[in-house]
Structures are given as C-alpha cells and as structure tokens.
Amino acid sequence: MKTRRKAVKQIIEHVEAKTKKILLSLLSLGLAMSWLPSPSYAVQGMGAKSQEAFLRMRTVVFYDTQFSFAPTNRVKVGEEFSCTGKVMLMPTWPEEIPFTGISFFNFFVPGPQVLRKAIWVNEKYFQFNSVVLEKGGTYAYKMVLQARNPGIFPMGPMLSMEGAGPFIGPEEFLTIEGTKGSFANPVKTLLGNTVDLENYGTARVITWTIFTTLIGVVWLGYWLAKPFTRRLGLVAAGRKEELFNPLDRQVCFLFTVGTIVIVAAAALITKAQYPVTIPIQETKYYIKPLPPEPTLIQAEVTDATYDVPGRTLSFHIQVKNVGDKPVVLKEFLTANVRFLNPDIPGNTWNPSFPEVNGGPMKVSPSEPINPGETKTIEVSMQSAEWENQRLTMYNETTNRFGGLLFFTDPSGTRQIYAIADQIVIPKFGAAIGGGM
Structure with missing residues (x-):
C-alpha cells in the first residue's frame, strides 16, 4: 500500500513539474511576443x-x-x-x-x-x-x-x-x-503650450504598461509556484477549504490594497500635474439633409431578374418625364460598382473613378424620354463583377437589390432616383431544370 502511495505521489510531482514548466514557457512566450513589432505587409483591400x-x-x-x-x-x-x-x-x-x-x-x-x-x-x-x-x-x-x-x-x-x-x-x-x-x-x-501628439505621453504609457505587467507576472508567479495539480485534486475531492493558507490570504490582501493605493495615488498625481481637463463630449446633434435635386422624372421599377449563367441583372422601369427637357438614363451605381450607358456621347469610364468599373449598361429603348412622355425602359447589365463583388443576391435570405439611377437632360441637370426594395427573380437556365 505504501509503495502504491509513493508511486502515485511521484506521478503527481512529475505532472506538477511538467505543468509548471509548460505554463511558465507559455507565459514567457506571450510576454516576448507582446513586445515584438507588428509585421509590415501589403493589405489587399478592406474586405x-x-x-x-x-x-x-x-x-x-x-x-x-x-x-x-x-x-x-x-x-x-x-x-x-x-x-x-x-x-x-x-x-x-x-x-x-x-x-x-x-x-x-x-x-x-x-x-x-x-x-x-x-x-x-x-x-x-x-x-x-x-x-x-x-x-x-x-x-x-x-x-x-x-x-x-x-x-x-x-x-x-x-x-x-x-x-x-x-x-x-x-x-x-x-x-x-x-x-x-x-x-x-x-x-x-x-494653456498655450505646444505638444507633439505623435510622441506626447509615450514614456508615461510605456512605464505604466511595464509596471502593471510586472505586477501581473508576480501575481501569477506566486500561484504557479504552488503545487498546481494537487490543488486541482483538492477541488475534485471537495476539500477546497484547504486551498488557502494564512499566507495566501495575506498575499491577496497585500495585492488588493496595494493595487488600490497605486491607482489612487497615480490619479491624484495626474490630477495635480494636469489640473485643467475637458471631459469627453457625448453630444449628438441633428443635421438636416441637403435640399433635393430638381425633379425631372417619376419612376417605378416593375420587375427584376438575374440570369445566373449569363451574370446579367435586368429590370424594367416605368419613367414619366415631368420636366421641360428630354431625359436619358446615364448610369447606375450600387455597392460601389458603377455602370455607364455607352449610348450617351462622352459617357465613358474615367480611370480616376474610385468605384469599380461594372461595364456598360444597356438601355432599351435608348431614345430620350420627351417632356410629358411616359415610357417603360429595360435596363440590362451583364458583368462578371456581380460575382466578383458577391452581389448575386439569389443565394441570400433577402433576395432584393437597390442602388441609384442617374437621369440627365441636355443641359447636364441630373435627377437621382433610388431603387431599394425590388425583389429579384433568379434565372438558372434550361440546363439546370431540363431534367425535371
């Protein structure tokens, strides 16, 4: 029986030593990595x-x-x-x-x-x-x-x-x-002083970071020095009252009181050094939107489809010209992707545009909508960007699309019309449904 107890004790001591070594190694590695500079790498977009x-x-x-x-x-x-x-x-x-x-x-x-x-x-x-x-x-x-x-x-x-x-x-x-x-x-x-915010207060921040980190390391070191595995066994055996001895309670008391004293003293010293402060402002203020642009049209989207194999979004829109000049649909913008109507002279892509070039936008019929005229036009945009930009919609729980339509008249006056709640019917092609 004594031999068995001796063997169990040796096993426990061996596990304790191994566990302590692993924990100390991980702690040292974490501290070392925290002081390493961040790697420099090329960022490929904001996601x-x-x-x-x-x-x-x-x-x-x-x-x-x-x-x-x-x-x-x-x-x-x-x-x-x-x-x-x-x-x-x-x-x-x-x-x-x-x-x-x-x-x-x-x-x-x-x-x-x-x-x-x-x-x-x-x-x-x-x-x-x-x-x-x-x-x-x-x-x-x-x-x-x-x-x-x-x-x-x-x-x-x-x-x-x-x-x-x-x-x-x-x-x-x-x-x-x-x-x-x-x-x-x-x-x-x-107060009239000039400070460089690039390095102002850096030394104080580094000092307090090192100091508080050392306090944490000492705290962890004290408890890791205890027989770790044996303490787990005491908890499992329901003898948790034996976990703390009088010295442990004294150490906890000193750490608690010492931390409170250090924080309070630091606050008083900082207040004495910087008596003039302004609290962080929490006010929220209302801003009126810009006045609406001139009304040239009244429009309504009647239907929309997305051809999955052809990567083509198409929709019909009923447009009424309520202005005094003919208007045409110039472009469509959605999710930072821009589609231009090539039938309008000079409406070509500029490399300085920050948006993604979605390609040409086909408008049929392409003739201008005259004053007082109501016309239904079909807008079709075939582009690989629907897939590249993950704007296909048919594989989402909300199968609707939106964006801004830009109409313009010969003088350059534009009318922006927002479409945002039209359901899109996907078309998967005859090959998918042919066997049904």
Missing part, C-alpha cells in the same frame, strides 16, 4: 465584399467620391490630402437592419497610417461628435487627412451607424512615400 449584398445595395450609397491625390495616388509623409463626396441613406431601408440614424463619418484605413485632421458635413458642420441623420437624406462630406506612415494602403470614406455597423465607400490604394520618423503632429493646447 467590403464580406458584407451581404442587400446590406451594401439597400442601405447607404456613396457617390461623387473624389480624392485629392488622384490620379497619381501618391503623397509624402506629413502631406495633407482630402476626400469629398456625397452619401444617400436609402429611403426604403431594409427591415432586417435597424435604423437609429446615430452615425459618424469616418475614413477607413488599415491601422494608424493616416491622421484625420477634420471632417465637415454639408459644408458647415465640423464633426467631432456623432450626428443624427435622416432616412432618405443626402449628405455631403469633406475629410481632411495627413499621411503618417510610409507604405501602400487601401483607404476611403466610411459611415458608421449605431446598431447597423460600418458602411464602406469606394476605396483607392494610396502610396505614402518618405520615412516614418519624419512625421510630427504639433498641437497648441488651451
């Missing part, structure tokens, strides 16, 4: 295609997007650039997506590669808080940014809405030239 098609096509549409660095797509570290455009919140918002209206205009980029200097909404609202937007409203934005780190990065406008998530606009790849150490971000404080 907007991972979002559902109905989410990108029927919620928020960005248009008239322009980047000041086009067409070279190159800036230097420290150089400022801008992004301007408009965004429409679709009037027929999907019931599957909550609409709160509480939003924030932002600029997406993988990591802190650029510095956001300012954002204006509707040319007069300098945005530093969340804003409340209207369903069906159109808003103009201007973002001023500054290049911070060298590299090649995708970037573009973005609208984040509470409860609905981020809506990503068209993106461009920007090459930032120069060296990282040459960037500075001087700011004058309310």
